[in-house]
Amino acid sequence: MKHSPTTGPATPGPPDFLEFATARGGHLFKTAYLLTGGDRHLAEDLVQEALSRLFVRWRRVCKVENPAGYAQTVLVNTFLSLRRRRSSTERVTFEFPEVAVSDTDPTLRLTLLRALQDVSASDRAVLVLRYWEDRSVEETAAALQLSPTAVRSRAHRALNRMRALLGDSLAEQTGSGGPR
Template sequence: MEASNHDEFREFVAMRSTALLRLAVLLTGGDRHAAEDLLQIALMKAYGRWARIEQPEAYVRQIMYRQQVNRWRLRRHRAETTVPVLPESAHEGADSDSELRIALWAALRRLTKRQRAVVVLRYFEDLPEAEVAALLRCPIGTVRSTAHRSLAKLRDLVPELGPQRPRGQAQPLSYSPKEMQG
């Protein structure tokens, strides 16, 4: 690799590694060590093709998505360790945002791997359904149904995320019908 490309790569890593690590942590379900490994593998693969990459961040993210999906496929039959009660992880008197984040992390860990991937890609990464389907190599209908079920499960696990309405019940109006006429 030429010296200028090497410097560009180092600058990219210095500027974007925190955001990329955050994505890796989400993809691995909160496992910081696995996230660091995932990011390292993605950066190694990107380094070898750096001179030909037009959109480096998008390229590294796609490597991370695909690498994590491959890990899930390889570990499909490995049992997860579960505990009846989560250890205490928040300080007493912590603000409600911190408590909500902790509850959300715990709920994300309880989703299946596919559900977690769809939620992370769709709502944390804000990718369109078609792109999520392409990355996970599944039909767009699977992404939609998985996202729907995942959000319902998250709302059941963390009621603070939003109201859970019975099926078929419409979203409450935020305006009155008279306002619509005038």
């Protein structure tokens, strides 16, 4: 049966993967950038790996209630998996490529990114999901397959670690009396 040019499909199909990847790619990259401690290239690789995993399962993924949330979970799990099996001799660098920053204080941003690099990968994942992604304890726990208690204790421990790492440097950056 031929369709006339004015006749479209009766029901719209599932969202196209390319449209989804285009719409969510920037957000996934920002999360990956924070997870990798500011490593732009590793963040790009992480997003590419996560999107390729989604593409393979796209027929099922597009039918879930929240494909964007599922994509974030795949990204975090890919990051944690990468950190576990990483056996290369790559070293983290403190030199960042020149990037346009819209923050009023780029020095503070770099200080926080450096401190974020110094916490463990699993603690960094908790901090990024809880405070950057603004997810609830329960959502973070589900994404990381942890108990809510574990998320709270990891977040508490990671924040204390960052405060210890930042020490007086945060007070100098913000002009406050120090971390609380």
